[in-house]
Amino acid sequence: MRTLKKLGFILLLLITILVIATGVIVYTLKPDYSGEQELVHLQKEVKVYYDTYGIPHIYGENEQDAFRTLGYVHAQDRLWQMELLRRIASGGLSEVFGKDLVGTDKFFLSLGIADASKKTVANSNRNDEGVVLAEAYLDGINQFIKEGPTPVEFYLTGIDKKEFVLEDVYNTIGYMAFSFAMAHKTDPLLTTINAKLGPEYLKDLSISSDTTTVWIENYNPSQKDSLQNNLTAVVNKALGVLNVPLFEGSNSWVIAPEKTKNGKVILANDPHIGFAQPSVWYEAHIETPTYSKYGYHIAGIPFPLLGHNRASAYGITMFENDDVDFYYEQNNPENDGQYLTSNGYVDYEIVEKTIKVKDTSSVEFTYKKSVHGPILNGIADQIQDERPIAMSWIYTQMDNKVIDALFGLSHSNTLSEFRAALPNIHAPGLNIMYGDAEGNVGWFASAQLYSIPDSINTKMIYEVGKGLPIEKELLAFNQNPQAINPPSNYVYSANNQPDSIAGMLYPGYYLPENRAKRIVELLEPKNDWDKESVSDMITDVTSAIDPVIVSNLSKYIDINLLSENGLRVIDSLKMWNGDYKLVSSEATVFNRWIYHLLKNTFKDELGEDLFNQLLTTHFVKRLIAPLSKNENSVWWDNVNTNEETERMAAIVNKSFTDAIASLEKDFGANGENWQWEKVHTIEHEHPIGQIETLRSFFNVGPYPIEGGREVINNLAFSYDDTGYYKTSSGPSTRRVIDFSDVENSISILPTGQSGNPFSSHYKDQAEMYVNGEFRKMMMNETEIKNTSNSILIFSPNQ
Missing domain, CATH: 3.60.20.10 (Aminohydrolase, N-terminal nucleophile (Ntn) domain)
Structure with a gap:
């Protein structure tokens, strides 16, 4: 019993030392936002x-x-x-x-x-x-x-x-x-x-x-x-x-x-x-x-x-x-x-x-x-x-x-x-x-x-x-x-x-x-x-173009080829206003459909590598809307079939059924479970966060997030076979400056002001950003001094 007590005491002591050491490391490595410092060459x-x-x-x-x-x-x-x-x-x-x-x-x-x-x-x-x-x-x-x-x-x-x-x-x-x-x-x-x-x-x-x-x-x-x-x-x-x-x-x-x-x-x-x-920006007044x-x-x-x-x-x-x-x-x-x-x-x-x-x-x-x-x-x-x-x-x-x-x-x-x-x-x-x-x-x-x-x-x-x-x-x-x-x-x-x-x-x-x-x-x-x-x-998340693309493509859908689930989905898509809210299932279906459309249209001619390169360019975004109404495009021909010319309708129908099948495989047959929040996420990755054991410490997220490709709240992503849309780029800040009340202008950062993971400001804006919220860009001197969290004073080096 004494041995167990002794081992317990040693274990407790080691844990205490570890906690103290960790606290010391955190204290010494975090930014110093208060106190006094001397700066060389400072005049005043x-x-x-x-x-x-x-x-x-x-x-x-x-x-x-x-x-x-x-x-x-x-x-x-x-x-x-x-x-x-x-x-x-x-x-x-x-x-x-x-x-x-x-x-x-x-x-x-x-x-x-x-x-x-x-x-x-x-x-x-x-x-x-x-x-x-x-x-x-x-x-x-x-x-x-x-x-x-x-x-x-x-x-x-x-x-x-x-x-x-x-x-x-x-x-x-x-x-x-x-x-x-x-x-x-x-x-x-x-x-x-x-x-x-x-x-x-x-x-x-x-x-x-x-x-x-x-x-x-x-x-x-x-x-x-x-x-x-x-x-x-x-x-x-x-x-x-x-x-x-x-x-x-x-x-x-x-x-x-x-x-x-x-x-x-x-x-x-x-x-x-x-x-x-x-994130890229550091704010300073x-x-x-x-x-x-x-x-x-x-x-x-x-x-x-x-x-x-x-x-x-x-x-x-x-x-x-x-x-x-x-x-x-x-x-x-x-x-x-x-x-x-x-x-x-x-x-x-x-x-x-x-x-x-x-x-x-x-x-x-x-x-x-x-x-x-x-x-x-x-x-x-x-x-x-x-x-x-x-x-x-x-x-x-x-x-x-x-x-x-x-x-x-x-x-x-x-x-x-x-x-x-x-x-x-x-x-x-x-x-x-x-x-x-x-x-x-x-x-x-x-x-x-x-x-x-x-x-x-x-x-x-x-x-x-x-x-x-x-x-x-x-x-x-x-x-x-x-x-x-x-x-x-x-x-x-x-x-x-x-x-x-x-x-x-x-x-x-x-x-x-x-x-x-x-x-x-x-x-x-x-x-x-x-x-x-x-x-x-x-923070608007409605597309002015995507419903037009749906309208163009749906003209070629053969309802006789659709399952009962497919019929419900296409009817829902036709009524979609183009919004990319978290609860939208139409946004999920649309992007699955577009990916399969691009894949079935271009991959046979380009092959795997060139097709993947195509997906990284800006012009692939530009071509989707024009392609959706161009039934004479040379790209509709599937070079892997015996048919001399593959009609646009065949590609459109195959792509739609491919999209539905992939969603049913991932989330089940109930379309209400295909919400955008399940496939569209954001994670802010630190270079060292690529090491899996350090990911949770350095990276911020992931979070489900509204928005999508080429809406005003442009939370963009690349297409691939996974059908999941990990946001790669988007608003690096959102700023609104109103000259009728310039001292109460507003902004937000994607994660936080500090790049130091020990700082309390490393990710204190991340959830606000995801929720479309803002904070004040303070400029009023009296308000700044009265509400400041801390003061750091720099004096000339003597």
Whole structure:
């Protein structure tokens, strides 16, 4: 008995020690939101008030002090995210995660982002205001690295903390510019389809500009008054392993005073970005005598991409323009170190790189560059011995002034100041949305555009000696699509096709009209918009297009082929209004039907790999509605049957019965059990959450969630054989800024403000986000100070 008591006492002691040790670890690793700190180079005291959701409200006497403080508090919540993002473009992931990431590092090194960053920093003027503030921000990050607790991810991966430099800022910007990688997914796939099946198979894929769709109209008062390879698979593999945010789409609209209840501008914005944990945005509110901004920051970038103050507000969506071109090169048959130009064969430039790899020796890596850009062959085994393909990307070819642009946008208070900063954005292409307290609204497609003859198809890999010239005819910014205070009294963007630019429809990877049509049909008739009605609209889950697709397809359904259950389902679908509520069974049936329709239509011609690649592109979303009414499409023919031509009706009926059979298998014959909440979920994945034992600690979710593909509340997913729709991207924040009550504007983040899993703000907004709720973006100084959860005071280092 004494032995048992002794063993029990020892066990209790060990548990107590473990609990104490765990408590100490948690205490030492969590962010410090209160107390006093000293900052080097600080001129005067800065106070940081943290609100209920962990958002810092920074009050300083000058901008350098405020941005230095921002760097520190940003790092203590997001240092791991900063570390990961700066490593992507510079080929540093293998050093963290091991040899499995060597292919990804090779791919990003070959893009040339890191080399372009070095060149930009070497040519930068360190006295420019934007650079000065960026350096102050980096000083704050680096002091936290020296003195603050090390995030748990550094211990788990075994890497050391290293100082941040200006190149890291540009590398992160470069990765964000690339993360809209639709050209890399689309152009090689279309080239393969053209070569394998012929040009007639491209006609029904909705890859060209569409003159019948809902598009964004230009309006400029001043002007009007005066007037075959596997590259796709390589990209998918490179990006798929990261679990970091990728820009994909977005909604935004800005309503002029004439259409609002209180006679003031209202701006709404929800950028669509790939979900990850932590989420992409870090919110921070800064007040100094010369600067006031409530901003949304990307880890490692000092200036907000989204922001507002009492004078103006701005947001972004992806422009989706085509700024990447691919060229076949012709090797010298006697010397594969040379390629053909108009002046004969010339040597490739050979670029040498070294990739550090965790737990093994470094990898020496070389790639070739032609006059068009890097040769992408050789960066992965899949494309070793095929025709050389060069990539021309405008981001790495022009002077990078993005820091100047972000500084200008964040420091502007008038429409003219704001517009003056926009030409400094050459890539990625962004729709910049604007509204102000004076009643102005604006939409600006911001990118360096260039003239493209109608005869050139930019979505194919150019043959040798063809395609766009190296020296492009650049368009002036006033030729970009834009609208300022249009007669409609609103501007909007849903990544849909813009109106003509300089007399032409600029090629791009635009998304279908679905969200645009719904936005317009909601905005147009109503003239008493307020914050509440706009917040309802930004969480809208009704499709304007899906019921039309159902109507088109149901015309071909043969009811004699349907079971009793099938008859009930098709009748229910015909009455569906297109909503993606949790209880909707129609949404579940529709998406199963569409997947089987795509599979039965395209897979026989494309095969498994190309079909799966097709599902990752934007144009597969664009083609569904047109295909649903095009009974003459060449794709309806099933090449695996003896019939010369397979009618559309046969494919439609087979796809519907396949969908019903799969749902009955998964959930039983009772259609009431096929609710959307059972198949549509969201989980915010941390890179380390891929380890199953750590998943519940680092990942957030999963939760059932409303919304779906191409509704305003665009909780998107990919199709596959499982019939389950794991949300991959969606609103990275939802913001509503009402200038009639700007201090009570509202927003939400998908998980929480902090990326530190020991912080109470790691996931404190996750359920609110899923439920479509909002919280206040606090700007009133008295309210902030009276209600703050904690105060962190920074003093000059003596």
